[in-house]
Amino acid sequence: MLGVKVAGCQLGEQGKMTSSWYYNTPTPEAPKSCSLLRGRSTSGSCRQNQDGNRLFTKILHKGYVFVFPIGLIHFQFNVAKYPAVAFAGFGSQNPGTITIANAVFGSNPPINPEVLAKAFILDKDVVEKLQKKSAP
Numbered sequence: 001m002l003g004v005k006v007a008g009c010q011l012g013e014q015g016k017m018t019s020s021w022y023y024n025t026p027t028p029e030a031p032k033s034c035s036l037l038r039g040r041s042t043s044g045s046c047r048q049n050q051d052g053n054r055l056f057t058k059i060l061h062k063g064y065v066f067v068f069p070i071g072l073i074h075f076q077f078n079v080a081k082y083p084a085v086a087f088a089g090f091g092s093q094n095p096g097t098i099t100i101a102n103a104v105f106g107s108n109p110p111i112n113p114e115v116l117a118k119a120f121i122l123d124k125d126v127v128e129k130l131q132k133k134s135a136p
Contacts, residue, residue, distance in 0.1 A: 009086050
């Protein structure tokens with residue numbers, strides 16, 4: 001059975017997220033396309049560990065579409081001084097989501113801060129602050 005999922009979202013002025021689903025990072029089960037209906041936003045995705053972690057980014061204007069391939073880290077950021085409205089379509093009725101910061105810094109039990117400090121090249125105290133903010 002073929003399934004699709006669609007969602008609408010409003011991005012607040014100057015990048016403020018007003019829909020919680022919209023700052024997901026990978027959708028592990030389906031590609032996503034995003035069409036901007038109003039406003040101006042920056043959209044991008046990054047190929048992890050391929051092509052030197054290459055970033056693909058585009059400033060979207062009304063009517064533009066950006067496609068996020070399956071599983072790539074991606075983002076949307078409103079660059080206008082007024083809310084932007086977007087429409088997203090997913091290639092599955094259950095595309096899944098992974099919010100990377102919550103998964104890594106908010107895991108239960110927590111990942112050893114020394115491990116995360118080395119992995120992200122951060123000071124241990126910064127990691128501990130992120131873990132406190134992301135705790136379930």
